Amino acid sequence: xxxxxxxxxxxxxxxxxxxxxxxxxxxxxxxxxxxxxxxxxxxxxxxxxxxxxxxxxxxxxxxxxxxxxxxxxxxxxxxxxxxxxxxxxxxxxxxxxxxxxxxxxxxx
Numbered sequence: 001x002x003x004x005x006x007x008x009x010x011x012x013x014x015x016x017x018x019x020x021x022x023x024x025x026x027x028x029x030x031x032x033x034x035x036x037x038x039x040x041x042x043x044x045x046x047x048x049x050x051x052x053x054x055x056x057x058x059x060x061x062x063x064x065x066x067x068x069x070x071x072x073x074x075x076x077x078x079x080x081x082x083x084x085x086x087x088x089x090x091x092x093x094x095x096x097x098x099x100x101x102x103x104x105x106x107x108x
Contacts, residue, residue, distance in 0.1 A: 004092075005022065008067075013068070014071075015090065017073045017075065017089070018074040023074045024072045026047025026054040028045065028055045030042035030062040031068055032067060042058050042069075052083075054072075057086055057087065058070065065094075
């Protein structure tokens with residue numbers, strides 16, 4: 001089962017994307033853009049798999065919440081499929097959970 005746990009904080013949002021049991025995976029961080037419509041910067045801090053997907057998800061988290069986005073991605077899916085699935089889970093978690101919630105969204 002694929003899951004997304006979103007943990008909002010005062011200055012950042014931590015998003016954990018994983019299969020089965022919660023595990024840390026490739027870790028990426030992104031800042032939100034300073035101006036509306038601008039992109040922030042992102043970087044992979046740890047990990048060697050899913051570099052593009054982890055950065056893209058971190059950028060999406062930062063843009064969605066207008067805060068620093070910190071993302072962990074641990075999956076066995078192909079990178080493109082992982083990006084699509086976990087991006088959709090992020091959208092569902094954002095739309096369905098009240099602010100401050102840590103309840104995971106899941107699919108699969």
